[in-house]
Amino acid sequence: MEQLANFINGKFIEPKSEGYIDVFEPATGQVYSKVPNSSSADINFAFQAANAALPGWSKFKPLLIDHNTYIKLLNYWNINWMIFRIMNLGIQESQLH
Numbered sequence: 121m122e123q124l125a126n127f128i129n130g131k132f133i134e135p136k137s138e139g140y141i142d143v144f145e146p147a148t149g150q151v152y153s154k155v156p157n158s159s160s161a162d163i164n165f166a167f168q169a170a171n172a173a174l175p176g177w178s179k180f181k182p183l184l185i186d187h188n189t190y191i192k193l194l195n196y197w198n199i200n201w202m203i204f205r206i207m208n209l210g211i212q213e214s215q216l217h
Contacts, residue, residue, distance in 0.1 A: 123154040126162055129169035136161040 135156035
């Protein structure tokens with residue numbers, strides 16, 4: 121069974137105090153995963169990490185603006201590649217080359 125953790129400051133971190141919540145598969149009623157039942161301590165830790173990262177991330181926006189066309193082309197290519205892969209799921213990988 122998969123047990124997830126909080127992703128804070130680039131790391132997966134166990135919840136500080138509240139444990140985990142079961143996630144149920146609606147069709148079967150079986151537990152298939154556990155997710156953190158994050159407390160205010162977890163939220164405060166995440167907020168502090170985000171606040172500390174803000175100065176670096178705030179410099180990222182001008183880069184996005186400068187490279188907007190390039191980023192759009194990459195997204196377009198990625199989406200088209202995913203569509204191609206989905207449409208050709210029955211074809212062996214060796215037949216694609």
